[in-house]
Structures are given as C-alpha cells and as structure tokens.
Amino acid sequence: MRVEIWSDIACPWCYIGKARFEEGLAAFAHRDDVEVVYRSFELDPGRARGDVAPVVDMLAAKYGRTREEARAMEEHVASVARGQGLEYRVEGREHGGTFDVHRLLHLAKARGRQEALLDLAYRANFAEDRSVYETEVLVRLAVEAGLDEDEARAVLADAAAYADDVRADEREAAELGATGVPFFVLDRRYGVSGGQPAEVFTRALEQAWEGRVPQPVDTASGDAAACGADGTCAV
Numbered sequence: 001m002r003v004e005i006w007s008d009i010a011c012p013w014c015y016i017g018k019a020r021f022e023e024g025l026a027a028f029a030h031r032d033d034v035e036v037v038y039r040s041f042e043l044d045p046g047r048a049r050g051d052v053a054p055v056v057d058m059l060a061a062k063y064g065r066t067r068e069e070a071r072a073m074e075e076h077v078a079s080v081a082r083g084q085g086l087e088y089r090v091e092g093r094e095h096g097g098t099f100d101v102h103r104l105l106h107l108a109k110a111r112g113r114q115e116a117l118l119d120l121a122y123r124a125n126f127a128e129d130r131s132v133y134e135t136e137v138l139v140r141l142a143v144e145a146g147l148d149e150d151e152a153r154a155v156l157a158d159a160a161a162y163a164d165d166v167r168a169d170e171r172e173a174a175e176l177g178a179t180g181v182p183f184f185v186l187d188r189r190y191g192v193s194g195g196q197p198a199e200v201f202t203r204a205l206e207q208a209w210e211g212r213v214p215q216p217v218d219t220a221s222g223d224a225a226a227c228g229a230d231g232t233c234a235v
Contacts, residue, residue: 024201047097
C-alpha cells in the first residue's frame with residue numbers, strides 16, 4: 001500500500017504531522033507493506049530566492065499582530081512539537097521560498113535518499129541554527145543525506161532541474177482537493193488532512209487496507225492543524 005504525503009518544510013504542522021504519522025504507522029499491523037512517498041507543496045510559491053525574513057516578523061506582518069503576539073503563536077506550536085518529542089526553536093528561524101528545497105528533494109527521491117534529506121531539512125529548519133534558504137546549507141544537507149555534492153550543486157544551479165516534478169506534484173495536490181498541508185493520500189482511496197493524532201492515522205491505514213478497491217479519494221480532515229495554500233498556519 002502506498003501513502004503519499006504532500007508537505008512543505010516551512011510548515012510546522014508538516015514537521016509535527018510527519019512524526020505523528022510515523023507513530024500511527026508503527027501501530028499498524030501491516031506497516032512493513034506500506035510505501036511512503038513525499039510530494040511537493042509550496043506554502044509560498046513564487047517567492048523570490050533570497051527573499052527571506054525572520055519567522056516571527058513574518059507572522060506579525062501576515063496576521064497584523066505585535067511581535068510579542070506572533071512570538072506567542074510560535075511558542076504554542078513549539079509546545080505541541082516538543083510534546084511530540086521534536087526540537088523546535090522559536091527565535092532565529094527564517095521564512096522564505098522552498099522551491100529549491102523541493103527540487104533537491106526530487107533529486108534525493110531519484111537517488112533513494114528522499115526521506116533522509118527531508119528529515120535533515122526539517123531538523124535544520126525547526127531545530128538547528130541552519131537556514132535552509134542558503135545554498136551552502138542545502139548542499140551540506142544533501143551530502144549528509146548521502147547525495148553527491150557536485151550533483152546537488154548542479155541541481156541548485158539549474159533553476160529548471162526537477163522544476164517540472166515540483167509543479168506536477170502541486171497540480172496533483174490541487175486535483176485531489178488539497179487546500180493545505182500536510183495532506184496524506186492512502187492508496188488513492190482516503191485522504192487525511194492536517195497533523196492528526198497518531199491514532200487517526202492508524203485507523204485510516206486500517207480502513208485503506210481493508211477496502212483495497214480503487215475509488216475517488218475520500219478526504220477526512222477533522223479539525224487538525226494545517227498550513228494553508230495561502231501560507232497561513234492554524235495555531
């Protein structure tokens with residue numbers, strides 16, 4: 001059974017949702033028969049390379065809040081992440097366009113290192129003092145994930161490399177009705193939106209396994225937090 005996960009490394013609920021999905025998958029009896037594929041979804045498509053701002057400042061401007069209020073929003077998300085066993089920095093993080101990250105993730109997918117790079121990118125963005133919006137940081141992450149340094153540099157230097165793959169993922173997300181991320185599609189039968197509790201993922205996996213007859217995606221969203229296509233993230 002295949003599970004496809006649309007996400008963006010700029011999305012804190014994707015970071016949290018991945019951990020919750022993995023917990024739910026671990027409780028699924030047929031977990032060894034599940035293939036997980038990660039797909040691209042940009043929260044801020046079209047944002048120029050180099051257009052980077054502190055996350056707290058971005059949130060204050062986007063929501064019309066004071067910096068203190070924006071920081072409190074981040075502290076709330078951080079507390080949820082930490083409750084899931086994830087490290088999360090509030091101050092010092094940056095926000096920018098993630099197109100280059102997604103292109104590099106498609107290279108990693110082609111080389112069988114996609115999840116390794118994704119985990120490193122999440123950690124760099126949310127837990128470490130490393131900006132995923134810097135080319136040299138992305139190259140180092142690629143090498144840490146097991147990719148060839150020269151190949152990673154060549155992809156980042158060529159704006160067309162894997163660009164069509166990123167856009168294809170995003171078109172497919174729209175066709176499936178995804179308006180935010182994380183968005184999980186189980187065997188093209190069921191859709192689960194948002195960073196749901198682990199037990200929700202376990203039940204969804206069980207339902208998808210039991211009803212393995214192809215049909216249109218049935219989306220179950222509940223009230224789980226997610227980041228929207230307009231870049232907003234529920235807190």
